[in-house]
Amino acid sequence: MILDRILEHKKAELRHKQSRSYLADLKAAIRDAPPTLGFAVTHVASVEAALAPQKLTDGERHVEVNDALKGQTLVFERHVRLPAGRIQPKEYPAFLEFTRRADEALAGSVRVRGGK
Numbered sequence: 001m002i003l004d005r006i007l008e009h010k011k012a013e014l015r016h017k018q019s020r021s022y023l024a025d026l027k028a029a030i031r032d033a034p035p036t037l038g039f040a041v042t043h044v045a046s047v048e049a050a051l052a053p054q055k056l057t058d059g060e061r062h063v064e065v066n067d068a069l070k071g072q073t074l075v076f077e078r079h080v081r082l083p084a085g086r087i088q089p090k091e092y093p094a095f096l097e098f099t100r101r102a103d104e105a106l107a108g109s110v111r112v113r114g115g116k
Contacts, residue, residue: 054105058098065105078106
């Protein structure tokens, strides 16, 4: 009896996850931009790296890095859009170059040095 109820519950859960409304809600949740991440920098500290914005585009794929020092707050703002899909063989070299440049942009370091 209990196993039958558990099985029925799991079947209902699976039907729900396969429904269009669940998938639409899931896609909307994934697309929602998270809040920006900020770190307070004390007034005796300094940022020792260039925080130049970077924007990369390859078709529908986009990577944007807008790190900035706003007053005493170090803000890391990054947007990545990589839609699901297949890469055609003739487009693969450009895609590979885009992903390498995107990795470099997203993995860049920022050095914060404390004052004395």
